[in-house]
Amino acid sequence: MVRKPCAQCRFFLFVLAVSAINTLADSDPRDLFNLSLDDLMKVQVTSVSKKEQKLERTGAAVYVINQEDIRRSGATNIPDLLRMVPGVDVAQIDGNTWAISIRGFADLDVDKVLVLIDGRSVYTLTTGGVDWDQQDVPLEDIERIEVIRGPGGAIRGANAVNGVINILTKGAKATQGGLLSAGAGSQKTAQGLAQYGGTIGQKGSYRVFGNYSNFGNSASPAGETVVDGWRKSHAGFRTDWDLSPHDSMTVQGDLFQAREASTIDTLFSNDLPRQAIINDTITVGAGNVLGRWNHTLANGSDTSLQVYFDRYDRLEAGSRDTRDTFDVDFQHHLSVGSRHDVVWGLGYRATDDNITPGYDFRYVPAQRTDNLSSAFVQDEIRISKSWWLTLGSKVEHNSYSGFAYEPNAKLVWTLSDRQTVWASASWAVRQLAQSDIGLQDDQSTYPLPNGGFGVVGLRGNPNRQPERLRDFEIGYRAQMSKRLSLDIATFTSYYQGLPTQEPGDPFFTAEPPPAHLVLPLFADGDAHGQSYGVEGFANWSVSKRWRLSPGYSFIHMNVAGNPGSQDPNAGQIVNDTPRHKFQIRSFLNLTRRLDWDSSLSYVGSLAAGEGAPTPSYDRLDTRFGWRIGEFVELSIVGQNLLTPRYAEFRDEDGTLHSLVTRKVFGKITWHF
Numbered sequence: 001m002v003r004k005p006c007a008q009c010r011f012f013l014f015v016l017a018v019s020a021i022n023t024l025a026d027s028d029p030r031d032l033f034n035l036s037l038d039d040l041m042k043v044q045v046t047s048v049s050k051k052e053q054k055l056e057r058t059g060a061a062v063y064v065i066n067q068e069d070i071r072r073s074g075a076t077n078i079p080d081l082l083r084m085v086p087g088v089d090v091a092q093i094d095g096n097t098w099a100i101s102i103r104g105f106a107d108l109d110v111d112k113v114l115v116l117i118d119g120r121s122v123y124t125l126t127t128g129g130v131d132w133d134q135q136d137v138p139l140e141d142i143e144r145i146e147v148i149r150g151p152g153g154a155i156r157g158a159n160a161v162n163g164v165i166n167i168l169t170k171g172a173k174a175t176q177g178g179l180l181s182a183g184a185g186s187q188k189t190a191q192g193l194a195q196y197g198g199t200i201g202q203k204g205s206y207r208v209f210g211n212y213s214n215f216g217n218s219a220s221p222a223g224e225t226v227v228d229g230w231r232k233s234h235a236g237f238r239t240d241w242d243l244s245p246h247d248s249m250t251v252q253g254d255l256f257q258a259r260e261a262s263t264i265d266t267l268f269s270n271d272l273p274r275q276a277i278i279n280d281t282i283t284v285g286a287g288n289v290l291g292r293w294n295h296t297l298a299n300g301s302d303t304s305l306q307v308y309f310d311r312y313d314r315l316e317a318g319s320r321d322t323r324d325t326f327d328v329d330f331q332h333h334l335s336v337g338s339r340h341d342v343v344w345g346l347g348y349r350a351t352d353d354n355i356t357p358g359y360d361f362r363y364v365p366a367q368r369t370d371n372l373s374s375a376f377v378q379d380e381i382r383i384s385k386s387w388w389l390t391l392g393s394k395v396e397h398n399s400y401s402g403f404a405y406e407p408n409a410k411l412v413w414t415l416s417d418r419q420t421v422w423a424s425a426s427w428a429v430r431q432l433a434q435s436d437i438g439l440q441d442d443q444s445t446y447p448l449p450n451g452g453f454g455v456v457g458l459r460g461n462p463n464r465q466p467e468r469l470r471d472f473e474i475g476y477r478a479q480m481s482k483r484l485s486l487d488i489a490t491f492t493s494y495y496q497g498l499p500t501q502e503p504g505d506p507f508f509t510a511e512p513p514p515a516h517l518v519l520p521l522f523a524d525g526d527a528h529g530q531s532y533g534v535e536g537f538a539n540w541s542v543s544k545r546w547r548l549s550p551g552y553s554f555i556h557m558n559v560a561g562n563p564g565s566q567d568p569n570a571g572q573i574v575n576d577t578p579r580h581k582f583q584i585r586s587f588l589n590l591t592r593r594l595d596w597d598s599s600l601s602y603v604g605s606l607a608a609g610e611g612a613p614t615p616s617y618d619r620l621d622t623r624f625g626w627r628i629g630e631f632v633e634l635s636i637v638g639q640n641l642l643t644p645r646y647a648e649f650r651d652e653d654g655t656l657h658s659l660v661t662r663k664v665f666g667k668i669t670w671h672f
Contacts, residue, residue, distance in 0.1 A: 456519050499573075583600070614648070
């Protein structure tokens with residue numbers, strides 16, 4: 001049994017650290033963490049309205065992870081970066097799998113969060129979720145990550161139900177010269193990045209890079225080593241062109257490969273009733289190319305045309321999933337009169353996929369082509385000097401469920417140049433995925449009295465309707481003083497069409513042999529739910545060298561089947577979301593070139609559902625960074641320092657969970 005440090009010990013250690021920090025913090029006259037209005041209320045974000053917009057005028061719950069946050073986080077991947085955002089739940093299932101959700105509904109295939117990388121959607125229509133092991137952006141090249149907590153369907157459309165995670169990389173001009181970084185640590189961890197940027201004539205700039213990562217196997221709840229290690233390689237480029245005073249263009253692309261493993265518990269549909277725990281090898285090959293042209297018109301309005309092609313080939317659980325996506329998106333931003341700021345746009349996406357049968361599942365049909373057409377308009381209306389009303393909606397048509405409408409209204413009141421109150425009402429829709437419609441999954445077997453056996457099989461439902469959300473939010477953000485800022489958001493959300501598994505009539509079949517009884521469960525949307533909660537964070541410059549950033553989130557969820565539903569487990573999805581989360585991050589400049597950064601967090605327990613409860617846990621991460629001259633930085637990172645190992649999630653869809661272990665990681669970065 002793993003023994004955690006007692007609460008009194010943790011508190012004593014934290015107070016001791018704070019006392020030591022405070023002693024050091026007043027000796028340097030440099031004010032590195034002055035939270036000026038330009039740093040907070042004037043921050044520009046693009047994810048909410050598809051245009052540059054000051055945070056003080058944004059009627060949404062927004063959190064921005066900037067370059068300095070990334071550098072000083074000590075994170076080695078994007079999921080660990082997202083841990084700092086209130087309202088975002090990051091739970092590692094095994095060494096290469098995460099459940100990342102916003103405002104609840106966590107599972108392996110989180111289908112209510114839209115994830116974008118430079119405007120390219122990375123969710124898969126196979127499950128509607130995101131394969132986080134395929135999303136490999138060099139952290140040194142990320143400009144910022146904008147996280148919208150709450151619906152974004154009026155602008156972003158499909159799957160932007162509970163939130164949007166928008167990862168924006170640096171322009172090629174910002175990464176001129178060379179960059180080499182290498183790191184290694186416990187659990188056989190190794191990472192390396194080589195990058196170079198330069199100019200192309202007088203109008204262009206470029207960046208090329210290649211990186212490699214290797215992560216060893218984790219520990220199982222029983223103490224053994226499970227097979228969940230992985231290695232990945234990634235190469236890419238970006239070019240930016242200033243074609244004229246009115247035109248700019250970006251062309252970028254990536255190639256990605258990964259080989260990893262998971263320990264899974266699976267049936268074998270071609271050898272029923274055989275069931276076994278096996279180490280499954282997963283391979284991924286992916287690539288994409290994206291082009292974006294921005295043009296400023298003579299009247300001051302601007303247009304953007306973006307086109308991308310994305311392809312991946314993923315072998316997992318015996319099934320090969322090959323998917324091609326072509327997407328084109330046009331938008332126009334203009335002012336109408338003195339009070340209206342309008343953004344409108346059109347989009348089209350075509351996906352073609354081919355999925356071969358896996359160990360215990362198959363898709364019918366195995367190959368299909370899907371289309372998604374969309375149009376949106378949004379008008380930001382200046383009612384007065386301090387009041388803005390934003391109205392907008394997106395209309396989409398998809399191959400699964402036809403038309404969907406996603407309206408939104410936001411009201412922003414700037415009490416002063418230091419305080420903003422906002423409110424919003426939104427409707428959002430989750431686009432159905434292939435797993436909702438065409439999946440045939442043999443989930444478990446059971447013995448029959450006559451000596452035979454039966455199979456419980458999940459079947460897709462071509463008549464299923466999409467999930468729908470009505471969401472209402474109120475928020476307040478303020479620069480309380482020169483050194484203290486505060487951001488609070490409250491929400492209440494109403495869901496319809498949540499997933500259920502409804503039993504059908506049992507039947508005998510001999511396909512595949514031997515003959516057996518099938519108890520079918522049909523995927524349906526016969527449940528409803530409500531959630532409400534609060535999220536808040538602050539930034540406090542304690543002194544000229546030391547900044548603290550605490551954050552807290554609370555959520556209450558209730559999900560139940562509709563009258564007539566026969567699914568007794570319809571409400572168990574709420575058990576996979578912690579009700580309380582707290583984090584406090586500390587950023588300290590010990591000297592002019594030496595940083596000490598720490599993060600102490602608490603995540604509440606996951607209630608017992610179909611499995612055992614997952615206990616709450618405390619997590620302490622710390623990082624020391626030393627800048628040698630102007631071009632070299634050394635850092636050492638410790639993660640999960642309070643507990644040798646703990647679980648963040650339980651087994652999910654046959655994937656057996658592993659434990660998050662204590663880790664130490666060192667890194668050197670050289671700019672030239």
